[in-house]
Amino acid sequence: MSNVKIGDSLKRFEDQRFLTGRGRYVDDINLDGQTRAVVVRSPYAHATIRSIDTAAALAMEGVLLVVTRDDWQREGFKPMPTKSAVKTNADGTPLKEPPRHALAIDRVRYVGEPVALVVAETLSQAQAAAEAVEVDYDELPAVVDPVQALAPGAPQLWDGIPNNLCIDFELGDKAGTDKAFAEADHVVSLDILNNRVTAVPIETRGCVAAHDAGSDRYTLWNASQNVHANRDTFAEVLNIAKEQLDHIAPDVGGGFGAKNSGYPEPVLCLYAARRLGRPVKWINSRSESFLSDTHGRGQTSRVELALTRDGRFLALRTSTVGGIGAYAWTVGPFTPTGGSARTQGGPYHFPAMHYRGRAVFINTAPMDPYRGAGRPEATFQTERIVEYAARTLGFDPVELRRKNLMPPEMLPHKTPMGLDVDSGDFPLLFEETLKMADKADLAALRAKAEGAGRKFGFAIAPYLECTGGGPKEHAGVVFNKDGSIELAVGTSSTGMGHETALAQILAANLGVDVDRIKFRQADTTATPLGGGHGGSRGMEVGGNAVKQAADEIVELAKPVAARLLQSETEEVEFADGQFQAGASSVSMNDVIEASLDSDKLPDGMEPGCLDHSSVFERGVISIPNGVHAAAVEVDPETGVVGFLGYWVMDDFGKIINPMLADGQVMGGVAQGIGQALLEDIVYDPDTGQLVTGSLMDYGLPHADEIPNMEIGYYEGAPTKKNPLGVKGAGEAGCVGACPAAVNAVLDALKDYGVTHIDMPLTPMKVWKAIRAGGKHDPHGLLGDAA
Amino acid sequence: MPEISLTVNGEQITKSVEGRTLLVEFIRETLKLTGTHIGCDTSQCGACTVHLNGKAVKSCTMLAVQADGAEITTIEGLAPDGRLNPMQQAFKDHHGLQCGFCTPGMIMRAMALVAENPEPTETEVRHGLEGNICRCTGYQNIVAAVLDGAKALRS
Amino acid sequence: MEDFTYSRPASLSDAVAVHGNADDAMYMAGGQTLIPVLKQGLAMPTDVIDLGAVWQLDGIAVSGGTVTIGAMTRHAVVAASNDVGRAIPALATLAGGIGDAQVRNRGTIGGSLANNDPSADYPAAVLGLNATVVTDRRELAAGGYFDGMFATSLEPGEIITAVKFPVPEKAGYAKFPNPASRYALVGVFVAKTASGVRVAATGAGQDGVFRVTVLEDALNDDFRAAPLRDVTIPEDNLMTDMHADAAYRAHLIGVMTARAVARANGRD
Secondary structure (H helix, E strand, O other): OOOOOOOOOOOOOOHHHHHOOOOOEHHHOOOOOOEEEEEEEOOOOOEEEEEEEOHHHHOOOOEEEEEOHHHHHHHOOOOOOOOOOOOEOOOOOEOOOOOOOOOOOOEEOOOOOEEEEEEEOOHHHHHHHHHHOEEEEEEOOOOOOHHHHHOOOOOOOOOOOHHHEEEEEEEEOHHHHHHHHHHOOEEEEEEEEEEEEEOOOOOOOEEEEEEEOOOOEEEEEEOOOOHHHHHHHHHHHHOOOHHHEEEEOOEOOOOOOOOOOOOHHHHHHHHHHHHHOOOEEEEOOHHHHHHHOOEEEEEEEEEEEEEOOOOOEEEEEEEEEEEOOOOOOOOHHHHHHHHHHOOOOOOEOOOEEEEEEEEEOOOOOOEOOOOOOOHHHHHHHHHHHHHHHHHHHOOOHHHHHHHHEOOHHHOOEEOOOOOEEOOOOHHHHHHHHHHHHHHOOHHHHHHHHHHOOOEEEEEEEEEEOOOOOOOEEEEEEEEOOOOOEEEEEOEOOOOOOHHHHHHHHHHHHHOOOHHHEEEEEOEOOOOOOOOEOOOOOHHHHHHHHHHHHHHHHHHHHHHHHHHHOOOOHHHOEEEOOEEEEOOEEEEHHHHHHHHOOHHHOOOOOOOOOOOEEEEEEOOOOOOOEEEEEEEEEEEOOOOEEEEEEEEEEEEOEOOOOHHHHHHHHHHHHHHHHHHHHOOOOOEOOOOOOEOOOOOOOOOOOOOOOOOOOEEEEOOOOOOOOOOOOEOOOOOHHHHHHHHHHHHHHHHHOHHHOOOOOOOOOOHHHHHHHHHHOOOOOOOOOOHHHO | OOEEEEEEOOEEEEEEOOOOOEHHHHHHHHOOOOOOOOOOOOOOOOOOEEEEOOEEEEHHHOEHHHHOOOEEEOHHHOOOOOOOOHHHHHHHHOOOOOOOOOHHHHHHHHHHHHHHOOOOOHHHHHHHOOOOOOOOOOOHHHHHHHHHHHHHHHO | OOOOEEEOOOOHHHHHHHHHHOOOEEEEOOOOOHHHHHHOOOOOOOEEEEHHHOHHHOOEEEEOOEEEEEOOOEHHHHHHOHHHHHHOHHHHHHHOOOOOHHHHOOOEHHHHHHHOOOOOOHHHHHHHOOOEEEEOOOEEEHHHHEOOOOOEOOOOOOOEEEEEEEOOOEEEEEEEEOOOOOOEEEEEEEEEEOOEEEEEEEOOEOOOOEEOHHHHHHHHHOOOOHHHHHOOOOOOOEOOOOOOOHHHHHHHHHHHHHHHHHHHOOOO
């Protein structure tokens, strides 16, 4: 029997090295002969490149190489592909995918776009030489707001792409939805901004690239969340076979989606390493990260809700414009289209829904996944319009939600957005969350806040989301003579604890002690395929791959056990780490030992016969769901918001490791609160310069801004979509937190007549909303563009 | 190049450094103690926090030459034999870390905080960590770990 | 970062001499602003002169109604000083709220004042308390010391050695931090002295720290927080950025002043 089971809060194995300073992140890797690279980035949001003169830079001490567009064109390197799951306009035509080269060729289209790579013996030499690369630009007008970019007369980013429109996508029943709106007793309509933010993992992006001329093989250590997909992209660009590139993610210091993409810098370093015959290291600075990391959210939407007189939801209609940056990045076009469409309407019953999403090119850094990638946006849109309807039509916000939640007997249910909602008990989680909050004595919290001259607010926000990311995962298991068991999985932990949770699944299913397992991940040399990290897929796809491998190993082991038990394979049963045949039994440990000893194996079986790899493929995406609730106080004198309580009930299906699940929820909520209250990527509307170019202006939550959260799990409705019965936990915290936080603040401001403030709800914006006394144009963001 | 002598994790060290070399660069690149991390360039994230003569400082905002004659402790100095000290153990027990990148700085600050205030309240811990940013944990488990680590260090 | 010649003189006269012989020298006190500036290439001095070993510059003394703080005294030391806490508690509070704990262990009062960042805290105390900035060659009254954003009346090579704060009847400091950087978006130091009330605001003015005369007038009439609600703060010359426009800063000056007065009056 194993010393762990599914559901144990097993402490993490990776902690020992992280706690003692012995983690190995990419910047900790130094190879013999290593050089340093620095990227020359565009200072303009939009400009033609007249010329690039590298002579002065090349003449400087220590400078080895300057890579420019000339090299890229001479080598015939390909653009980086978009891998958006949605590639078709509503009219059936394909989306616009302009070439995305690792280096700007003729024009730069955002501040920070790579223009050249300078490689030198030392970092300071490379930095100095990067300053000396002379680029002659001819500045062009820029546009950074996606609604403005759609308007007639706006600056055009691409020849042959009118109105900067990448894709115009629709989902749902337009006629049915329009009809429901026409016949409804009540219709409410509100423009909602989902502010542009960025992930800011505390470790910046970086890589070390090496090339061996003899074998013509490349090795890339990269702070990546997705080594297999990135490898394929880099190989495609460089015109090499993907087998020529070993892509390894060492310890990665956070990702949250920002390390998912195939970025330009690693491919530039691979090329430079080949040219120089020496390893090339590149580490992004924090300020460069704000310019060059992918951003998230950045959607402007008109959301409309049709209701009956007594508050039953009839239809939901959303039209979103998303600014995806200057290029169709890896999955950029997907987020404001399919990504935000699927979970519209949340856990409420909507007879009709229609979603239109337009992805628009703008002169900003690229858009790509950020924790949730579309589901936080959908949930925010749904929960804001519900709250707005309650407030403007006079419904109690709790009652209005309660009335419209899908009851469990309605499941399974396919939503009008095509989402397959199979299991859950939304009303139960709703009531449980209210009970948790009530236990904290909301009346007393209110009295205390009001006694101190502050306004009290409370909101509850049910959410329903879905998993995503790569549908396939590989798990390989090798049994060693020293008793250790190697587990290699193609997932990518950037802090989630796969080294522990996946080992826990293997150990529990094999019935062996977890300490025997040695974990290896995110290494294309160790796993032939892998889906990396994204879409809360770690346990859902990776965990199930491990379980499947374990189950298959048990079958492989039965003949070995049968011989030990002097029985027939068909008679052997396995449970709790024991193989049983009649009255006799043998442990998995003994069977593993026997499997490595040719004397103990049945004829035809060789030592190592239990070593096994398995590929799990997800059929249908899972539906994590739950409810967030927040209590806040607002200082009306300053507009400052403080949290008085935060409660969460989640249905992630079966919980593998509650401690790790808690960590995911807490971190996700903190990022959601960050977006709701202070994080904001701001570009100057005239020049396209990034205003929030460092942590001096881009606010991240600190320890004194995030509340303690009380978290509960409902495991009564595990999904049958996968063998483990898990639904995904990584992003849900981020999905529920924005609406809970924002609606709680707006509840606190209701006496002032305030019904809407766009995120982030900074002190100044809250104070100004109070002063405006509720004066607000509900269609002030999209205007005619809706 | 100036020559500096200092004690790092109890070891006496003498090295030549450029004037411009930051303490964090000296620690990471010259001494190869890579547990001290760099997470920003505006002195805000705190990932580079080390102890200078027992006080927490940001090693990205100090020159190596300024540490001449000083005693430096880095994360590697807290558990030289691999046995976690009570604060490190509390971080593990409370799942006070995820990606681990901010963790060394967070622990060095936590150790200094507890040295200054052995019995901190939750509010004092939250306020006392304002120079350290974590993007993974939402801080809740870090705060629990520091309170528990403080208790363990008191006893 | 460009390289430079580093020196660590042991006395004031040595420091001034090194400065005089260098092409383009900068003094470094705590380095908490200078080092980020050097890292960003915003300054490229040939020489950096570290004042950390100059023995004359450290320490706190209280005598005859004056608190004298040596220029190299770290913020953490001022914050924890019982002498400062007894004589001018608002000054200790201010020092304890600068930056974060790590910054307070390195940053110094002299460095803060020489840099005169428009969002720094100490300038508000110096102007609010009508302190005297002592240098290696003269004494400068607070009113004549500050000369706009990042500008002071220090001459090339001049070194702040100490700051002399007259002990007020009472004083309070209230700071509204920038949500991102946590520098003062608005910080107000209020001091009630025998010669009247002084109100100094930092973080808000386009020309750095300044006295808010409309609030001084109101407080000279009635040193309480409540009547300040009716005072309108002029928006002229206040900063506007993404975190706060001039109207919000003007409003916050009033709120922070009221809170500083409440603290001065012992009601937080």
